[in-house]
Amino acid sequence: MIRQIPSSLLEGAVEELAKLPGIGERTAMRLALFLLKQDDDFVNDFTGAINRMKKEVRYCKICNNISDSEVCSVCSDRNRDASIICVVENIKDVMAIEATMQYNGVYHVLGGLVSPMDGIGPSDLFIESLVTRVASGTVKEVILALSSTMEGDTTNFYLYRKLSGYDIKITTLARGISVGDELEYTDEVTLGRSLLNRVAFDNNI
Amino acid sequence: MIRQIPSSLLEGAVEELAKLPGIGERTAMRLALFLLKQDDDFVNDFTGAINRMKKEVRYCKICNNISDSEVCSVCSDRNRDASIICVVENIKDVMAIEATMQYNGVYHVLGGLVSPMDGIGPSDLFIESLVTRVASGTVKEVILALSSTMEGDTTNFYLYRKLSGYDIKITTLARGISVGDELEYTDEVTLGRSLLNRVAFDNNI
Numbered sequence: 001m002i003r004q005i006p007s008s009l010l011e012g013a014v015e016e017l018a019k020l021p022g023i024g025e026r027t028a029m030r031l032a033l034f035l036l037k038q039d040d041d042f043v044n045d046f047t048g049a050i051n052r053m054k055k056e057v058r059y060c061k062i063c064n065n066i067s068d069s070e071v072c073s074v075c076s077d078r079n080r081d082a083s084i085i086c087v088v089e090n091i092k093d094v095m096a097i098e099a100t101m102q103y104n105g106v107y108h109v110l111g112g113l114v115s116p117m118d119g120i121g122p123s124d125l126f127i128e129s130l131v132t133r134v135a136s137g138t139v140k141e142v143i144l145a146l147s148s149t150m151e152g153d154t155t156n157f158y159l160y161r162k163l164s165g166y167d168i169k170i171t172t173l174a175r176g177i178s179v180g181d182e183l184e185y186t187d188e189v190t191l192g193r194s195l196l197n198r199v200a201f202d203n204n205i
Numbered sequence: 206m207i208r209q210i211p212s213s214l215l216e217g218a219v220e221e222l223a224k225l226p227g228i229g230e231r232t233a234m235r236l237a238l239f240l241l242k243q244d245d246d247f248v249n250d251f252t253g254a255i256n257r258m259k260k261e262v263r264y265c266k267i268c269n270n271i272s273d274s275e276v277c278s279v280c281s282d283r284n285r286d287a288s289i290i291c292v293v294e295n296i297k298d299v300m301a302i303e304a305t306m307q308y309n310g311v312y313h314v315l316g317g318l319v320s321p322m323d324g325i326g327p328s329d330l331f332i333e334s335l336v337t338r339v340a341s342g343t344v345k346e347v348i349l350a351l352s353s354t355m356e357g358d359t360t361n362f363y364l365y366r367k368l369s370g371y372d373i374k375i376t377t378l379a380r381g382i383s384v385g386d387e388l389e390y391t392d393e394v395t396l397g398r399s400l401l402n403r404v405a406f407d408n409n410i
Contacts, residue, residue, distance in 0.1 A: 005300065006278050006279065006299065029300075031225050043256065045221060
């Protein structure tokens with residue numbers, strides 16, 4: 001169906017839309033024809049919002065979180081506990097943790113994970129600024145909230161070595177069976193970890 | 206997860222992306238963060254192609270098909286048989302029929318179907334220009350290739366009345382069991398129609 005596009009302008013838009021993750025050529029065609037059918041204002045608002053985001057979005061100078069201003073809404077919130085820093089890979093993780101409503105500390109967004117395979121070393125990430133924050137002396141705890149992949153473990157190890165000289169608590173997220181999951185269907189590594197890291201019963205009530 | 210967007214610029218882009226058909230808020234967030242991660246050129250190309258399509262795309266002055274120039278690639282192709290006009294609802298149908306590689310005539314895109322419920326009357330569609338084309342005397346056959354819905358049938362009926370005064374053949378698409386389908390699972394209306402409109406066996410070889 002896609003081979004027969006009668007307009008190179010439509011074809012160009014379809015090609016661009018198909019570059020989005022999870023959008024195939026057929027969906028891209030549907031989206032392009034949808035946009036073509038809308039009035040000019042709709043399309044201007046659509047492309048304008050994307051352009052504006054790309055051009056004007058800023059990153060917090062303290063924690064590297066996405067922000068509209070120099071300091072993000074978390075770092076500038078005086079009700080948050082700035083002595084606890086949760087280290088995450090990216091802003092998606094910040095949003096995921098914020099959505100739990102269980103965390104009242106601040107963040108530090110690394111912007112990636114150490115991955116020699118992809119040529120990403122510690123100097124490509126916002127690690128020095130984390131060390132500077134810790135070195136300032138006001139931090140009591142650093143929570144390493146990275147994914148439990150090879151890259152996450154490598155980064156955890158590197159951060160641990162960088163930070164272990166300071167008088168702070170270094171913690172990591174609890175790994176275990178998901179809430180609501182059945183033992184029977186849990187993979188053995190996770191089940192084993194949640195046995196090793198078992199907690200006092202009254203913690204879970 | 207979406208409630209906690211730390212940037213109104215990101216939020217704005219997510220809202221716009223979520224207006225696309227079939228794109229929910231979570232997918233919109235994924236697309237927005239993807240766009241945010243690409244370099245400036247990528248995003249400029251992306252929004253530029255959409256803006257350009259919206260601003261510069263033209264519609265063929267003969268058949269109302271989408272086109273980059275005054276006359277579309279089908280109408281300007283001298284190998285196509287201009288005496289057969291296939292009447293379709295929109296340009297998606299043109300592309301669908303072109304993809305079959307079974308049609309060598311030209312098209313006429315109505316731009317919609319007569320739908321009193323939605324306030325769309327014959328005057329809102331490109332019907333007059335079709336009548337003018339037929340009246341010019343070079344047309345031998347008009348194929349009504351509209352969907353078999355109430356709106357399609359209404360439009361067919363209106364077109365038939367408008368065109369039946371001219372010395373042309375008026376045909377419509379064959380309805381029947383899809384190629385590869387089993388009788389057992391075909392709805393009774395379709396099966397009934399394909400019985401009524403049965404064709405000589407050698408036509409199907």
